[in-house]
Amino acid sequence: MTEEEKNLSSKLQNLMEKEAGKRKLTLQQIENLIQRHKESIQNVSEYDLTDTQEYYSHWNLISNLGTDYTEREFRKFDVDDNNSKLIQFLLYYFNGCRYAQNVFPEENYKVHKNLLLVGEPGTGKTMLMQIFADYLKLTCNPNAFENLSVTQMMNYYKIHGHIDLYTYNENQSKGFKPNPFNICLNDIGLETENQKSYGTSLDSVIDEFLYARYEIFQQYGKKYHITSNLGIAEFKKRFGPRLVDRFKTFNVLPLCGESRRI
Structure with missing residues (x-):
């Protein structure tokens, strides 16, 4: 073998060793990566509420959490x-259970959509969302969310001049990736929206929140829920066509009845 052939053989040997040393995905690793990706985008609860006994255990927990709130006023959670x-x-919705879509068969409610609770003042919209916020945190559910009132957001805007905390949460970002979280904005439609802060109409702050949260929902899968005293017709009047179109990503849930407030 000539010197040139030896050099060529050596180079081929080195190349083969490098190729052999490259990292390769095993079937088990692929399955693990798929599972990790699924968990990161689907927010799957670890509880199976198709099991009747499991469902009633969670129902009882919700009932007791509600009683914890109403007992402060010496009344029952009805x-x-x-x-x-x-x-x-x-219950089914927040646990990602397919049964949610069968509770109101006449409606087209979907588990992947956001929630819009509408109804007269005092019917219990905000309290229900507070109860479920507590329930989701206690059960370490990935669909847990923070409750935020319109008044609280307005005050934050007046102090800081922006609402980043409740949208992209860039202050807590890692590199270029923002850190938004699931949220519920309560009481859209209050008179406080007509106020102004340094020339900025506060109803435009609500619009900014809704535009940003829609993008966050589309890009990062972080949900935004809403409660409001406005009816559907009032919603269409209050918000422009572009925003109204984005409410197609919501399950619109009416809460009827008389005021539960004492």
């Missing part, structure tokens, strides 16, 4: 014809 099916839907 589950009645006006809210029982809604509570059932929310």
Whole structure:
């Protein structure tokens, strides 16, 4: 073998060793990566509410959490014809259970959509969302969310001049990746929206929130829920066509009945 052939052989040997040393994905690694990706985008609850016994355990927990709130006013947490099916839907919904879509068969409610609770003042919209916020945190559910009132957001805007904390949360970002979280904005439609802060109409702050949260929902899968005293017709009047179109990403849930406030 000539010197040139030896050099060529050596180079081929080195190349083969490098190729052999490259990292390769095993089937087990692929399965693990797929599972990790699924968990990161689907927010799957670890509880199976298709199991009847499991479902009623969670129902009892919700009932007791509600009682914890109403006992401060020396009254019961009432589950009645006006809210029982809604509570059932929310239990299935937040646990990613397909049964949620069967609770109101006449509606086209979907588990992947956001929530818009509408109803007269005092019917229990905000309290229900507070109860479920507590429930989701106690059960370490990935669909847990923070409750935020319109008044609180307005005050934050007046102090800071922006609402980043409740949208992209860039202050807590890692590199170029923002850190938004699931949120529920309560009481859209309050008179406080008509106020102004340094010339900026506060109803435009609500619009900014809705535009940003829609993008966040589309890009990062972080949900934004809403409660409001406005009816559907009032919503269309309050918000422009572009925003109204984005409400197609919501399950619109009416909460009927008289005021539960004492």
